[in-house]
Amino acid sequence: CKLGSPLIRNRATIGGNICNGAVSADSAPSLVALDARLVLSSRCGHREVPIQEFYLGPSRVALQPKELLTSIVIPKKAQYWGSCYMKFSMREAMDISTLGCAVVCSLQDDGGIHSCAISLGTAGPTPLRCKSAEASLQGRRLSAPLLHEAGKLTVLDANPRTSWRASKEYRQYLIEELSMRAIRQAYQQAGGDYFD
Numbered sequence: 185c186k187l188g189s190p191l192i193r194n195r196a197t198i199g200g201n202i203c204n205g206a207v208s209a210d211s212a213p214s215l216v217a218l219d220a221r222l223v224l225s226s227r228c229g230h231r232e233v234p235i236q237e238f239y240l241g242p243s244r245v246a247l248q249p250k251e252l253l254t255s256i257v258i259p260k261k262a263q264y265w266g267s268c269y270m271k272f273s274m275r276e277a278m279d280i281s282t283l284g285c286a287v288v289c290s291l292q293d294d295g296g297i298h299s300c301a302i303s304l305g306t307a308g309p310t311p312l313r314c315k316s317a318e319a320s321l322q323g324r325r326l327s328a329p330l331l332h333e334a335g336k337l338t339v340l341d342a343n344p345r346t347s348w349r350a351s352k353e354y355r356q357y358l359i360e361e362l363s364m365r366a367i368r369q370a371y372q373q374a375g376g377d378y379f380d
Contacts, residue, residue: 199253205243212311213286217303223255239310265290266373268366285362289370297321307342314341326371327379335364
């Protein structure tokens with residue numbers, strides 16, 4: 185997956201991608217799935233904000249006047265973990281995401297899922313986590329029926345709308361399909377065995 189268009193890749197920053205508040209920002213779902221914390225700094229000092237509290241609504245973030253994003257803190261992950269980000273857009277070059285899906289998966293010693301964070305971009309007014317889908321996976325080994333169950337739950341967790349880029353129904357299809365692909369890839373990257 186390519187983040188940003190070729191014209192801006194050498195100039196753009198992850199901070200700029202986050203701070204503009206766009207729900208289609210490619211870095212947002214990954215940082216939400218990673219439980220990132222943002223360090224916001226001004227002359228008055230520093231404060232740390234969980235990324236999910238940073239997004240207040242479409243194009244609105246929790247930056248105060250004269251504040252800058254100075255650091256992104258990502259908690260250390262368990263020994264057995266994998267991640268995946270998938271983006272769907274209508275064109276290859278210079279197109280913002282119609283839907284983005286990030287998954288971070290960690291495994292127990294027996295191969296069961298210890299935790300699985302699923303985050304979506306452009307599926308609601310802010311980047312969001314799919315809590316019921318995540319809960320359905322915890323403690324279980326990934327199989328085709330479980331993967332389909334989780335995919336359907338991601339649709340229920342999301343709140344997509346129709347826009348000029350895609351209808352609500354098309355986004356719901358993308359949410360289910362991309363989340364299943366990303367969950368499987370993150371699980372296998374963590375070292376899990378997938379059963380059809």
